Structure formats: structure tokens, C-alpha cells
Amino acid sequence: MKKSASRIYTAIIFAFLFAPIIILLIFSFNEGKSLSVFTGFSLKWYKELFNDANTLEALKNSLVLAFSATAISVFLGTMASVGINKLRSRWYRTAIDTVTNIPMTNPDIITGISLMLMFVFVGRLFGASTSLNFLTMLIAHVTFCLPYVILQVLPKLQQMDKSLAEAAMDLGCPPLRAFFKVELPEIMPGIITGAIMAFTMSLDDFVISYFTSGNGFQTLPIRIYGMTKKTVTPKMYALATIIFFVTLTLLLINNIVDNEDSQKLKEAKRIQKGEKPEGDYNPRKRNMALALAGVLVVALTFGAFSGSSASKELNVYNWGEYISDGSEGSFDTIKEFEKWYEENYGEKITVNYDTFASNEDMYNKISSGAVSYDIIIPSDYMIARMASEDMLLPIDFENIPNYQYIGEDFKGLYYDPDNQYTVPYTYGVVGVIYDANVVDKADIGGWDLLWNEKYANKIVQFNNSRDAFGTAMFKLGIDVNTTDTALWDKAHEEMIKQRPLVYSFVMDEIFNIMQSGEASIGAYYAGDYFTMMEDQADDVDLQFYYPEHTNMFIDAMCIPSCAQNKELAEIFINYMLGEEAAVANAEYTYYASPNRLVYENETYIEDMGEETVEILYPEFEDFAAEYNRYAYRTLSTDMLSYLNSLWETVKVN
């Protein structure tokens, strides 16, 4: 009776622990792109995954990082444990215990920020161009893994019979040999558990990696966090499913190995009791199995993507999901560029492609001086800010003949009045997306739909201050770039009024929320509306309109002043403007393109459908005037922090 009660209890707990895993598993077979609407069984995301060099690269990085961090922390930690165990000085002991506890009793976010501050500071001191890289992430991971190793190894040492090692030494065994022959086998279970824990912690970490990641080395969680332009696809679930099964196999192997270990223990006890040992236990077998498992994983990961070692490198820093990457049979821009470059310049080249989650995210990394990129693709207001802070290099347009295809409307705009720093990549207009099955036709048309009490808890709002306040300001007819704090306060009042109606503050979550019908009204970019529509649930009918005045954005390619290879960057920009790449990127991102080779391209219009093109490319009497008036501009630092505190009070409510 009691036994069955505890069985049921255990079953319930494990059901809870594995519920999300089962969800991952199911949705990894989804035919559609959605993570909340299952449209049919398909293996396509697994195929996509194996064709996605960027994700596989990130996976490789995560594994390399976890393996290296584990190896180093096990080595250092075991050594330290042996030392601590021998330590007689009480003072030293207390000090070491306290310091060992710090990474565990300190929130990740503090560990992450503190290491980042130090790395950046030291990097600046030595004038290094990239102070955040693989090494800094490795250091960070070793630092938070070390305590777990010590915590597992030290108790084993304390439990151990000290006389054993002493006996060995008395019998003439040198101390080092005595350690390897006597002590190490005894504490091995502790070391293995410590290693598994360190490895697990490293794979599970996101926060510390987020603050310490840098150039050319992005791990899986950093990639996933950066997928803000579109959203996380079932591809990531497919990856998680594979990790799940690989892990399961590996840990099962480990369990079988451990079983042998306990057999050994039983045999040892028998020997102690003077009984004859049975069976031929081979302690080497277990080490071999472990090593084999390790090597297998490393070989698999490295074998899958044999790295090319080119002398020339181009470092690109872009939004996540913001370039045609070969998925679903599309054009693989980066790979094709590398090929094209080799054919035309007879030289191999490697493009390191990293992603960021927001303009601010990118700005922080670049302005810290800790990273170095040759190309970045920020939005207009951030470009203006960076240009004013001398963070951008003037572009040599001689090297970019394709610039001629950029529409005249997109030149000389406020963020780059003299056309020095930028080559526009995409642009978009904010509109209102609504579910026609929920919203009455009579209510649509303006910004006030987002304030309509009839739809309380069906409305989503931007989860960033500028865009969210923008909707309120357009509704009230306030200049979105005003420096009058009283007007910002008015917008703030409007936000507070809206707050009880808001279902959720969203960025990329909007895709799943609107598709599944969780919410029915939200302001977002026209291009994203089409992405959402592709995978909407059966009972959802998403529609779109532009309110009278609305925000526009332009994202443009720029060369930051930390660039190491300006000419190569210009060649890349020129390539991006070429017909093939430009059309592919426009079709992939679903945003409007300022490139004539795209918007006048007949196959593009056909692929997109004429209605789509009509919405994506709304007609403007005077685009430049409209844009310069309604686009967000850089606010002064004081204004920004004022806005930030207003925003916090909206969020706090």
C-alpha cells in the first residue's frame, strides 16, 4: 500500500518533469512553423536542422564549451579538493569555503555582469579589439562549474580511509603514485558525478553566457534568445529532441558502467570478509566506456561540420532570423557568398555570422569595445546614435556599384543625411493585426482598437518602451520624438489606461499568441503579419490594416569603426544588393525591400502575391517626408532614462 503510494507520487513528479519534453517531441514533428498550432506530421524540421549550418555551429560551440569547461573544472576542482582535505589552517579553510560558495549563492545575473564588467575593463586596458570571446565564456563557465565539482569530490575524500594512502606510502609508494593508485579510484564516483553536474550546468546556462558571449562564438541559447525578428521554430524543438535521445543513451551507458562499479564494491567487501571474488571485473572497462562515449560525441560533432580554415574572415552581426539561410530550400546567403567570393577572387574566405536580439543588445556589445565586427545591421535610430558617437565608418561607395539600385526614396533620410554610413537593407511599416473572427468590422481603422475595452485581455502590446509608447503617441497625435516630458507623461497616462486591457507584453511571442488565437489584437510589422498568417489556427482569421499615421523603420547595413576588414565588408554589402541575394532575403524576411531589383522583380511579385505586395509596399505621397516625421529618432540620454523610468512604472503596475 505504502509502496504503491510512493510509486504514484514518483510517477506524478516525473510526469511534471517530462511534460514539456513531450511537448517538444510532438511539436518537433509539426508540419507548420507554429509552436502552438499542430498542423500535421512531418520530418521536415529535422531535415532543416541538418541543413542549418548556423544552428549546428551553435550546437557545436555549446558542446565544445561544455566539454572544455567540464574538463578544466574537474581537473582544477579535484586538485583543489585534495588540497582542501589536507588543509590544516582554519583561517584558510574558512576563506576557501566562503569563496567556493559565492558562485552558488550569487544569482547568475550577478556572476554574469560582474565577469563581463571585468573582462571589458581588462580588454580596454590592454587595448584588445575583442575581449569577449570563447576564452571569456570558458572562464565564466569554469568559474560556476568549479563549486559543483568540489562539492562532489570533497565529501568522498573526507569519507575515505586516510590510512590507505599512508599505508601505500609506507610501503614505498611515491605520493603521486599513491594518489593515482589508491585515492583516485576511491573518489572516482565523486569525480564522475561532479563532471556530469558541471556538464549539465554548462549546457543549461543562459544568463551567464548572455553577458559574457562575444565574437564568433555563439552558443545555442544565445542564438535562441536572438531569434526575435521572427520566432523560435520547431527546428529548435527537433534539436532538443535529438539532444534528449543522445543524452538518454549516454546516461544509460554511464549507468551500466556505474553498475559495474557497484559490483566492484561488493567484491571488495567480499574480499574484506575473506571470501573469494567472483567474476572478472575489469576497472579499465569503465574508463574505456566513458572515454568512448566522450570521443563519440566529440567526433560526431566535429565530423558533422568539418571547419574550413580560411585566412580571410568577415564578421557579420545581424538580428536573429534576418537573412535567407537555406532553410526550407531557400537561398543560403552566407554559403553562397563564400562560394562566390572564392570563384571571383580566388581566395577562401570564412564568414562568421553572429546574431543579436535587439539594437540595444548590439550597441552594448559594440560600445563596450569587447567585440569586433565588420558589418552590422541596426535600425535607423540606432544608426543615428552610433554615427553621432563616431562608431561608424564612412562607406566607400566606389566598391558598391549595386547601390544604384536603391530607390531614391531611401537616400538622404534623417539618420544619414549625407549618405555616408548606410546601405538600407529592409524597411517596414507598423500596422494593426486583428482576428476578424473576434473583432467587429466597425471597430477597426485606428489606433484606438488597442484601447477598446470590448476586447479586454485580447490585446497585446510591444514589450519595449519605444514601440509601446509609440502606439499611445500615434493615438494621441503626439510627435513621437518630442523632447517635452509633459507630452511623454500624457502618453504614459494612456499606457496606464491600456494596461488592464493588455493580455501580454510581447516581442517575438506575438507570432504564437496571434496564430493560436490567444490574443486577437496587436500592433506589429506588416511583414510579420504574413509570417503569422501562414500558420494560423483554423478558427483564426488574421487581418491587417494601417492606421492613418504610423511608425516606419529602416534597417541598414553599416560598417562599425571596430571593423578589421572594411573592403571585404563593402564587397559583402554589394553582394547583398545583388538580385539573387536581395530577392531571397526579401522573400525570407517578408519585409519590404528598398532595392529596385527586388520590388520591380516579376518573380518576386508573383511569389509574394500581388495583395501581399500591396500591403508590404504602401503608397506614400512623399515617402521621405512621412518617414522623417514618424520614424523613431535617437533620444538624448536624459530622455531615454526618463522614458525608461516611465516604462518601468507601466510594467510594475
Added chain:
Amino acid sequence: MKNGLKKGNSTTRMLLAPYSLWSVIFIVVPLLFIAYYAFTDNNFNFTLENITRFFTATSQLTADDGTVTEVRTYLMIFMRSLKLAIISTVICLGMGYPLAYIMARAEEKTQRIMMTLIMIPMWMNFLIRTYAWMTILQDTGIFNSILGVFGIDPVHIIGTEGAVVIGMVYDYFPYMVLPIYSIMAKMDIRLIEAAHDLGCNSLATLRRVIFPLSLPGVMSGITMVLIPSISTFYISQKLGNGKFFLIGDAIEGQYVANNLHFAAAIAFILMIILLVCMGIANYFTSRRVYGG
């Protein structure tokens, strides 16, 4: 003899040197950087402004009925984070303690398998797991679909404090079970038998023998759940629908807004509060363990 002792000491020092050095450079010094940034302005001149801002910044809360109250922004955010973290920790303890007990008393092979099963979900990064919870908890999500099959009306979970707590409990549950389990697995079974022999029933044995002995594990479990719950920002963004602004969100928000000094100040204050709390907790539990 004296010579031998000295020799032992120098080996100990050599063994400890790399770790000590590592700890000082990568644990202690970075914390000094937090303090340095917390007490300086953008030009690295000394200032107390960041610290005072944490305690004095106010915002107006508007209740649903329109009444407005003024609160200290960051103190309120901190209290809210603390509340959710404590609830999550208590639930983790309530759920985890029996499981650790069951595990520790199971067969050795079962113990290992259970331990493996507890750790496996962590190999999928917590970002992905949290995303999966969104799919489960949405109004139109899996959980409500299952309820629907049984004819039960949908429950609104996502975007509530409950959803944030579920996310925290889920993500940090292993941190509670593992330390308690490892203490219990090592517990001397003879003590329990002795208690039974002396007339204790199961409940009394649990209360008077097992629980006091497992207290160090419970303490580290509590620490390891409370600390990450209090400072999380991803869970509150995804499962709280961005409506539960926690202290971690505040730090991340200031970092994103490039206010590194104020971000450092919040982090610094949080660190001090936690250190004091932990110190007090450790003081009392160590007295109970050794003195009681």
C-alpha cells in the same frame, strides 16, 4: 617529523594555489567591479546616486478601480521577486523532499535511474523548456485542451503569478532534490532503525531523526532554488506575459538601456541582501544541527 609536516604543507599549498588564484581573479575581483560600478557615474566619478535611486525611486500604481497609490519602485519589485521566489522554493521543497526520500530508500539501480531522469531535462537548455511551457499553459494550450476533453472550463494560467511560479518550480526543481537526496542517501540506516526500536512511529522518526539529519541538504536545496528564482528574467518575460516585472528584469532592462552603473547598483544591493539572509539562515541552521 617536523620536516615531514612542512613538506606536507607545501604540497597542500601547491595543490590549492591554482584554485585559490582562480577564485580570487574570477570570483572576488569581478565582485569588486560590481561595487566599483555601483558607486560611480558614467565618468567613473564617485557617486551614491545609483544606490539612493534604488531606495527612493517611486512610481504610481493604478488599481483596477482607478485608485492611485505611490510605491517605491525597486523595493516593491524586490518584494514581489522575493515573494514569488519564496513560494516557488516552498513548493519545490514540498514536492522534492518526499521524492528525495523515496529515491534514497529505493534500490541502488533505481536510485541511479531516477537521478538520471531528473537531470536529463536540464540538458535541453532552459530557454527551450520554458518555451515549451508556454505551449502548455496558454489559454488555448495543451493543458486547457485536456481539461476540455473532460468538459472542464479552461483555466487562465499564463500571464498570472501562478504561471511564473510553475516555470520557476519546473526549472529549479532538480536543484532542490539533488542535495537533499545526496544527504539522505548517505544517512546511516541504523539511526532510523534505532528510532523505530525505541518506539518512534514513522512520522516521529521522520520529524525527530531524518529531517534534522537532512537539514544541511535542505538548506543547500533552498539556497539553490531561492537564488535563481529571485533573479530570473526570462521566465517572467515568457510565462508572465511580460507583466511580472521582477528584480532580474530590472537589472536586465538597465543593462539593455546601457545604464551599466545602475544595473551594477541593483545587482550590488541584491547581492548584499542575499548574503545577509544566507548568513543569518546558516547561523541558525548550523546551531540547530550541531547544538540541538
